[in-house]
Amino acid sequence: EAQVTQNPRYLITVTGKKLTVTCSQNMNHEYMSWYRQDPGLGLRQIYYSMNVEVTDKGDVPEGYKVSRKEKRNFPLILESPSPNQTSLYFCASSLSTVYEQYFGPGTRLTVT
Amino acid sequence: KQEVTQIPAALSVPEGENLVLNCSFTDSAIYNLQWFRQDPGKGLTSLLLIQSSQREQTSGRLNASLDKSSGRSTLYIAASQPGDSATYLCAVGVSWGKFQFGAGTQVVVTP
Numbered sequence: 001e002a003q004v005t006q007n008p009r010y011l012i013t014v015t016g017k018k019l020t021v022t023c024s025q026n027m028n029h030e031y032m033s034w035y036r037q038d039p040g041l042g043l044r045q046i047y048y049s050m051n052v053e054v055t056d057k058g059d060v061p062e063g064y065k066v067s068r069k070e071k072r073n074f075p076l077i078l079e080s081p082s083p084n085q086t087s088l089y090f091c092a093s094s095l096s097t098v099y100e101q102y103f104g105p106g107t108r109l110t111v112t
Numbered sequence: 113k114q115e116v117t118q119i120p121a122a123l124s125v126p127e128g129e130n131l132v133l134n135c136s137f138t139d140s141a142i143y144n145l146q147w148f149r150q151d152p153g154k155g156l157t158s159l160l161l162i163q164s165s166q167r168e169q170t171s172g173r174l175n176a177s178l179d180k181s182s183g184r185s186t187l188y189i190a191a192s193q194p195g196d197s198a199t200y201l202c203a204v205g206v207s208w209g210k211f212q213f214g215a216g217t218q219v220v221v222t223p
Contacts, residue, residue, distance in 0.1 A: 031209065043201070043213040050209055058210060090155060097209045098163065100146055103156040 002027045004104035006091050012110045013081060021076045021107050023091030031094045032074040033058070033101070034066065036087040043090065049074055050097065081111040114139045114206045118214035126222050131189035133217050135202035140180040143205030147176055147187050149198040150216070156201065160187070164205075192221045 004025045013019055023032065033048035035058075045058030049068040063085055065077040074093075078085060088108050092101040115138045125131060135145070144163045148156040160169045160176040162185065168177045173190040189196055199216040206212050 033209075033211070035213075040215070042215040043203075045211055048209045056209060059212075092156075097205065098144060100158045100161040101156075101203070101211075102158065103148075105155045 002102070004091055004093050004102050006089075006104040006107050008107060009105065010108050012112065014112055015082055016080050019078050019081060019109075021078075021089060021091075021109070023074045023076065023093075023104060024072050025074075025093040025102070026072065027093065027095075027102070028071065029093035029095055029102075030071070031097050031099075031101075032068065033092045034064070034074070034076050035090045035092065036060065037090060037106075038087050046076070046089075078109075081109075083111050085109065086111050114142075114204060114212050116202065116204050116212045116214040118200075118202060118217050120217060121215065122218040122220075124220040124222060125192055127192060127194060129192055131187075131192045131196065131219060131221075133187040133189070133200050133219070135185040135187070135204075135214050137183045137185075137204050137212075139206070140183055142180065143207070145176075145178055145185050145205070146203045147174075147185075148201045148203065150201060151198050159200075192219075194221050194223050197221050 034046040035043045037043045047066040049055045091104040094101045117136045146161045147159040162178045175188045199218045201216045202214045
């Protein structure tokens with residue numbers, strides 16, 4: 001089944017404890033992206049990747065890192081999480097940027 | 113900076129009525145526009161993608177139009193059903209790889 005998977009689905013952590021949210025797709029998509037969704041603010045793009053080793057900032061990259069060493073994986077790294085990074089995070093992928101995006105199920109992160 | 117607006121924020125219609133959802137954007141230089149639905153606690157499901165060179169796309173009961181000159185896209189859902197209850201989001205491709213989302217329209221279809 002073609003899909004985008006994210007792990008973990010739920011995470012509660014404390015301020016400053018490094019964490020990684022994984023994203024994997026099995027559709028051989030070149031484009032992948034991370035978004036966060038907050039009430040009243042909608043979805044905002046964090047980082048995106050056009051292909052392996054090619055990443056770029058979205059609208060809200062501060063406090064996040066990404067890497068794209070393999071085509072199928074695009075992990076999101078929070079090196080020192082803070083409470084304002086409490087949010088619902090979505091990973092998405094598409095064949096390329098002009099094709100429709102497919103979204104993962106989301107990761108709900110709480111930073112205390 | 114591109115701003116994407118969806119009005120109204122919420123909408124309630126009786127079953128069988130046609131739904132009309134709006135998405136407005138401030139800069140007409142877009143790459144594409146995609147409509148999604150989001151069910152509570154779930155991810156986003158793609159409905160329709162319109163490229164900047166297209167005027168409309170259709171899939172079953174869904175039809176989406178795009179008018180770049182007026183900065184507007186409209187999603188029509190014919191003969192609404194209770195299963196159409198969800199939040200509908202539009203996303204505008206603002207540059208190569210970058211997307212801006214609207215805040216969404218929450219739709220309730222009452223039996």
